[in-house]
Amino acid sequence: MRLQLFIFFLFTQVAILRAQITEIKGVVLDKQGKKPLAFVNIVADDSKTGTISDIDGKFSLKVKGKPCCVKVSYLGYENTEYHIHYSRDRQLIELSPKIFNLQEVVVLPGVNPAHRIIDSVFHNRKKNDPRKLKAFSYISYDKMILTIRSDSIMQKDTTLLDSSELRARKFLEKRNFFLLETVTERKHMSPDLNQENVLATKVSGFRDPVIVFMLSQLQSTSFYNGLIKILDKNYINPISRGSTKKYFFQIEDTTYTDTGDTVFVISFRPLLNTRFDGMKGFLYINTHGWAIQNVKAEPASDTGAIIVHIQQAYKYIQGHWFPFQLNTNIDFRFAVVKVGDTTYPLMAIGKSYIRDVNLQPHLKKRDFGFHEVEITPDAVNKKAKFWQKYRVDSLSARDKETYRFMDSIGKAANFDKIASVVTTLMNGKIPVKFINIDIDKFIHYNRYEGLYIGLGAHTNQLLSKRFTAGGFWGYGFRDKSAKYGMDFNVIIHKRSETSLHLAVYRQVLPSGGVFFGNEQARIWNSNDFYTLYFKRMNKTKGANASLSFRMRRMRDFKWDLGFRVQNKKTFDNYYFETLSGEKITDFNFSEAHFGFRFAFREKMIQTTKGYISMGSNYPVVYFRYTHGFNGLLQGGFTFDRFDLKIEHKLYIKYLGEFSYQITAGIISGKLPACNLFDGKGSYSPFSLYAPNSFSTMRPNEFLSDKYVALFLTHNFGNLLFKEGKLFNPQLMLVTNIAFGSLSYKNLHHNFDFNTLEKGYYESGIIIRKLLDFKVYDLGIGVMYRYGPYGFDKSANNFAYKISLFYGF
Numbered sequence: 029m030r031l032q033l034f035i036f037f038l039f040t041q042v043a044i045l046r047a048q049i050t051e052i053k054g055v056v057l058d059k060q061g062k063k064p065l066a067f068v069n070i071v072a073d074d075s076k077t078g079t080i081s082d083i084d085g086k087f088s089l090k091v092k093g094k095p096c097c098v099k100v101s102y103l104g105y106e107n108t109e110y111h112i113h114y115s116r117d118r119q120l121i122e123l124s125p126k127i128f129n130l131q132e133v134v135v136l137p138g139v140n141p142a143h144r145i146i147d148s149v150f151h152n153r154k155k156n157d158p159r160k161l162k163a164f165s166y167i168s169y170d171k172m173i174l175t176i177r178s179d180s181i182m183q184k185d186t187t188l189l190d191s192s193e194l195r196a197r198k199f200l201e202k203r204n205f206f207l208l209e210t211v212t213e214r215k216h217m218s219p220d221l222n223q224e225n226v227l228a229t230k231v232s233g234f235r236d237p238v239i240v241f242m243l244s245q246l247q248s249t250s251f252y253n254g255l256i257k258i259l260d261k262n263y264i265n266p267i268s269r270g271s272t273k274k275y276f277f278q279i280e281d282t283t284y285t286d287t288g289d290t291v292f293v294i295s296f297r298p299l300l301n302t303r304f305d306g307m308k309g310f311l312y313i314n315t316h317g318w319a320i321q322n323v324k325a326e327p328a329s330d331t332g333a334i335i336v337h338i339q340q341a342y343k344y345i346q347g348h349w350f351p352f353q354l355n356t357n358i359d360f361r362f363a364v365v366k367v368g369d370t371t372y373p374l375m376a377i378g379k380s381y382i383r384d385v386n387l388q389p390h391l392k393k394r395d396f397g398f399h400e401v402e403i404t405p406d407a408v409n410k411k412a413k414f415w416q417k418y419r420v421d422s423l424s425a426r427d428k429e430t431y432r433f434m435d436s437i438g439k440a441a442n443f444d445k446i447a448s449v450v451t452t453l454m455n456g457k458i459p460v461k462f463i464n465i466d467i468d469k470f471i472h473y474n475r476y477e478g479l480y481i482g483l484g485a486h487t488n489q490l491l492s493k494r495f496t497a498g499g500f501w502g503y504g505f506r507d508k509s510a511k512y513g514m515d516f517n518v519i520i521h522k523r524s525e526t527s528l529h530l531a532v533y534r535q536v537l538p539s540g541g542v543f544f545g546n547e548q549a550r551i552w553n554s555n556d557f558y559t560l561y562f563k564r565m566n567k568t569k570g571a572n573a574s575l576s577f578r579m580r581r582m583r584d585f586k587w588d589l590g591f592r593v594q595n596k597k598t599f600d601n602y603y604f605e606t607l608s609g610e611k612i613t614d615f616n617f618s619e620a621h622f623g624f625r626f627a628f629r630e631k632m633i634q635t636t637k638g639y640i641s642m643g644s645n646y647p648v649v650y651f652r653y654t655h656g657f658n659g660l661l662q663g664g665f666t667f668d669r670f671d672l673k674i675e676h677k678l679y680i681k682y683l684g685e686f687s688y689q690i691t692a693g694i695i696s697g698k699l700p701a702c703n704l705f706d707g708k709g710s711y712s713p714f715s716l717y718a719p720n721s722f723s724t725m726r727p728n729e730f731l732s733d734k735y736v737a738l739f740l741t742h743n744f745g746n747l748l749f750k751e752g753k754l755f756n757p758q759l760m761l762v763t764n765i766a767f768g769s770l771s772y773k774n775l776h777h778n779f780d781f782n783t784l785e786k787g788y789y790e791s792g793i794i795i796r797k798l799l800d801f802k803v804y805d806l807g808i809g810v811m812y813r814y815g816p817y818g819f820d821k822s823a824n825n826f827a828y829k830i831s832l833f834y835g836f
Contacts, residue, residue, distance in 0.1 A: 052089045052112060054119030056081045056100065061179060065123060066339050066355065067312055067322040068102040069283035069293065073109070078284040080291065080312065080322060083341055083353040083379060084420075090286050103280050103293065103310060142277035142294050148318040149267050149311075156319040156349045157252035164350070165215045165389040167227075169418045172356075172378035173430070174206035176365050181372075196367045203430040205374075207232045211410075211418045215391055220629040223396045226403045228410035228418075232434035250351070251323050251340055255679055256307065258336045262679040263305045263327060266296040267320070274302055274682070280310070289316040298328050303747050304682050305329075319349040331751050333802040335359040346387045354380040381420045398523050398583050399632040399639060462490035469500045474562040475727070477536065478506025486515075494519050504536070509567065511535040525586065525639065526577035532570070539564040539599055539728060540706025542671055542693065544650040545574060545588040545623055554833050557718035561710040563727040566615075566702045570594035574621075586625040588652075593618050593661050596702050601778045604700035611777075615700050618663025623652030623671075647676035656697065667697025675720075684744040689720045695733040698772050701779055705732045707766060707788070717794060717809055717829035722764050724790045724813035724827045731781040735768030743796070756800040762811065763791040786816035794831050807831040 056068045064085025071078035072091045081087040089098065094114060101107045105123040112119060154160050181189070181197050189197065211228040254268040266275045281293035292313045298306035309325035319342065326337040339355035356378040365372050416422070423431075457464040469484025482502020487495075499514040513533030520526040538559075574590025598604075598613035605611055626649040631642035650673040658666040675689040693705050709725030710718040717723065720739045740763045749757045768784030792811030799806040813825040 050091050050094050052087075052091065052098070052119060053117070054087055054121060056085045056087065056102070056121045056123060058105075059122040059124045065102055065105070067310070067324065067341070068100060068121075068123070069281055069291075070121075071099045071101075071283055073097045073099060076284045076288065077286055078291075079286055080283065083339055083355045101281055101283070103295065140272070140277060142279045142292075143272045145279070145292050145294060145313050145318070146267065146272055146277055146311075149313055149320065150269065150271070152318045153252045153267060156317055157250055158348070158350050159216070159218075159250050159252070161216070161218065161348065161387055163215075163217050163387075163389050163391045165213070165384075165386045165391070166382050167384040167418065168212050168214065168380050168382050169420060170208075170210045170212065170378065170380045171419075172208045172376055173204040174208075174374065174376050175200065175204045176372040177359065177375045178372055181367065192367050193370075203426060203433050205430075206434060207427055207430045209415070209419075211414075215389070215395060217391050217393070217396070221393070221396055222400050222629075222631075224401045225397075226401065226407050228414060229403070229407045230410070230415070232431045233437060251320055251325075254681065256325070258327070258338070261305065261327075262685075263307050264681055266307065266311065266325075268681070270681075274299060274304060275306065276300075285314070285316075287316075289314050291315070291321055303750070305745060305747075314344075314349075316344060317349065319344075321349075329746070329751050331753055331756075333361050335361065345385060348387055350382075350385055350387065352382045352385075354382075356380075383418075393581065396580075396583070398525070398578050398580055400629075401631070401633040402523070457486075457488075459488060462488055464488045464498075466498075466500065469502060472559070474560055474565075476507055476562050476565040477504030480504045480511075482511070507536065507565075509536075521577075524578045524580070526575070529572070529574045529576070529590075531572045534567075534569050536565040537568045537596070537702075538562045538706070539566055539702045540704050540731065542673075542691065542705065544625070544652050544671065544673060545576070545590070545621070554717075554831075555719050557716050557832075558708065558710050558721040560716065561712065561718070561721075561727045564599050564706075566599055567597040568594055584626055584628050584630060586627075588624065589620075589622045591618075591620045593663070596700075598700075599702070602701065603777050605775045605777060607698070607775075612664075612700070615702060616662045616664045617703065618657045618661045619654050620657070621652055621654040623650070625650050647674050649674050656699075665697060665699055665703075667695060667699055669696075670694045682747070684742060684747055686740075686742045688741070689739040690736070691739075692736040693732075693734070698775060699733070701731055701776055701781075704770070705735050705768065706730065707732075707768075707784070708737065711827055713826075714828045715830070717831040722766065722788065722790060723762075723792065723811035723829060724825060725788065729782060730766075730768065730784050730788070731776070731779070732768030732770050732784055733772075734770075735766060735784060737764070737766040739764050752800075754800055756797040756805075757807075758796040760794040760796055760809070761791075762794060762809075763789075765789055782817070788817050789813070789815035792827075792829075794829065796831055796833060804832060804834050807833075 056065045056070075057063065058065055066081060066083045066085060068081040068085070068087070069078065070081065070087055070089055072089065073095045077089070077091050079087050079089045095112065097109050097111045099107070100110050100121055100123065102123055104125060106126050108121070108123060110119070110121050158164065178196070178200055181193055181200070186194065186197070209228075209230045210226055213225045213227055215223045251265070252267060254265055255262045256265050264271065264274065266277070275296050276299050278295050279292055280295050283291045283293065285291060294311045294313060295309070296311060297308040298304065306328045307325045308328045309323065311320060312322035313319070314321040321342050323338070323340045327335060335358070337357040340351055341353040342349045343352045358376040358378070360374040360376070365374065456467045458467060463485050464487070466484035466486065469482050472480050480502050482500060484498065484500035486498030495516065495518040497516045499512065501510065501512040503510050511534060513531060513535060515529065515531035517527055517529045520528060570592060572590060572592040574588060576586065576588045578586055594617045596615045596617070598615070603611045603613050604615070627644040628646040630644040633640045633642060652671040654669040654671075656665045656667040656669070657663045670693060672692045673689065675687070677685055677687040679685050695704065706728050707725050707730035708721045709727045709729050710721040711724055711726045719741070742761045744759045746756070746758065748759050766784050766788040770783045773783070790811050790813045792809060794807060794809030796807040797805040798808065807830070809829040809831055811827045811829065813819070819825050
């Protein structure tokens with residue numbers, strides 16, 4: 029009986045204790061715009077129990093008893109004391125904005141108390157950084173809408189709107205321009221092995237999800253990197269070594285969690301009179317492990333064409349801080365919608381919700397595919413039941429109307445075709461039904477051919493997703509000869525990028541040129557300006573067969589092997605003398621090659637049109653070995669050739685971007701000049717700047733069978749000059765160095781060349797973005813030649829350059 033009474037008493041006390049715990053749920057909105065406010069501080073009255081609203085403005089607070097009110101504070105808004113309505117399931121708290129300026133601060137003498145907190149976060153960064161975990165996995169649901177920044181229209185009295193503004197308002201009240209959704213499974217193994225499998229994707233008006241993947245790469249899931257990369261630009265993280273000497277930090281507020289931990293709200297911005305790529309915003313630092321709980325950040329300078337605002341929220345789960353919500357808001361300054369006499373910039377609002385987190389998954393390397401981002405075959409065909417499982421909230425009436433309206437418009441206007449045309453144009457092709465016209469075969473110029481006009485075309489996916497076939501024809505008006513060729517490519521296995529390529533051609537090839545089979549061809553590439561300076565070329569007939577592929581276990585390698593035969597005619601009256609004394613002006617080659625491109629942890633994104641590289645943070649290595657056969661298919665030379673190229677871009681904090689390219693080659697055997705190494709000279713007294721070439725070296729001035737060349741460039745970015753909209757100068761320092769040698773010099777006749785044993789040196793400056801049009805920029809520069817191969821007449825050592833760089 030006593031035991032029964034004791035158990036009854038125990039249960040009664042537990043029930044009483046439970047009854048004393050009240051859960052208050054609600055949402056915090058901006059009173060004017062009715063938009064959710066992320067990371068608002070909410071503290072129970074007269075207690076140290078509190079919480080912070082999530083990215084959607086929602087909150088949940090567990091308190092003892094039933095307090096009458098909660099204290100609500102948020103930077104940039106009036107503090108308020110909200111009286112709780114216990115009759116409501118969800119509280120609605122609205123905050124009024126106030127005038128607030130981060131730069132209007134009072135700097136007091138002594139040690140900034142925020143520095144101690146920032147230093148604690150920095151020293152605990154490795155423990156709290158999710159990327160430092162041995163492994164993790166999760167599912168994310170991503171949602172992004174595209175609309176215009178239209179607050180002035182939506183808040184304006186309708187009687188003051190003209191007819192076009194009224195139509196715009198009615199449109200925006202019902203729907204957005206676009207709505208994009210994806211569900212992605214991510215797996216990670218330390219140090220840098222990642223896999224993202226897109227399980228489902230849906231885009232209003234489109235069936236091709238390529239847009240989603242590009243936008244989804246704008247924000248990292250960790251704010252602990254020393255550099256925060258947004259688009260193609262690096263920003264110094266306020267949580268990094270030495271940041272307290274570059275950033276101004278200020279404690280703006282202090283709040284508490286429902287577990288009793290303290291959260292410091294700290295604003296940050298670059299110190300006045302400092303010039304570096306910094307950010308501004310707010311950090312919410314939890315004293316439990318001195319970890320980032322929330323962050324709001326954006327570029328400190330807002331003069332760019334695209335401005336990205338990021339928000340991140342972390343939770344302490346399974347013994348570690350881990351992100352659970354991400355916001356990405358993008359302002360497209362270059363894209364505007366005109367309504368009446370006013371223009372409104374396009375903006376994208378993206379949200380990511382992370383769930384099913386596992387911080388101790390049993391992963392092995394075989395669980396990772398050929399590419400970092402891959403799409404499941406049925407991703408665009410998922411049913412409503414699947415989406416209901418992963419959506420955080422059901423689609424609103426506005427979302428449904430966006431899908432309905434844009435799907436009908438997209439079908440009528442064929443948005444997928446338009447997107448395909450734009451993508452194809454960016455790759456240097458013009459789609460015409462089932463044919464792609466090759467833009468680079470229309471027209472070009474070099475010193476040998478002069479003006480070249482022609483046509484090239486290949487079949488596209490409308491004819492076959494498995495193979496392409498095509499050819500080209502063109503005519504050079506200086507060399508007065510036609511060039512033509514045909515090629516055929518068949519995809520054997522899509523995921524591993526295994527393809528067979530066959531080609532026959534009659535064209536001209538640069539004498540002493542270097543070619544790597546796995547180089548990624550881009551028509552809009554400043555490095556290709558070097559081809560303008562080709563002066564010595566050889567008429568060539570040839571046929572190639574090559575196989576390229578990836579292997580799952582070595583997915584960072586792209587392999588290439590093949591065989592080719594070529595006949596090359598001599599240039600002018602040059603002849604090559606064999607050891608037996610025979611004078612040769614017609615050169616036959618039979619060659620087998622093997623090579624690879626290695627980009628460690630390169631982020632490759634699978635799309636319906638192929639694969640897009642988002643780059644690698646590590647050096648990219650190209651290697652190619654070629655063996656020549658004497659007597660096989662009329663081949664006249666036995667040789668072994670090794671070609672190597674290494675290139676890398678490295679951002680150095682507070683100094684800018686340093687890039688280098690190393691090229692080297694060795695040939696064992698006796699070969700004519702057309703198959704040796706030229707110096708890659710691109711000299712003209714006043715001409716277009718060709719990166720990774722020798723601006724002061726005359727074309728074909730040097731000849732080598734062993735060489736190494738080093739191209740060094742440092743871009744200070746906006747560290748030296750204030751960033752503007754059109755005038756945005758960036759100073760680049762350039763130094764190029766080459767060494768080489770040539771065996772059997774006496775075998776080459778009627779060719780005036782030099783060799784590189786003493787070392788070739790040139791340096792100079794390029795000032796980029798004197799005119800910055802965002803899509804491309806123009807600048808000027810000068811290069812100077814010095815050292816053993818410098819000319820006695822100083823004026824001959826200078827080369828004056830115009831720089832042209834593309835922004836994509």
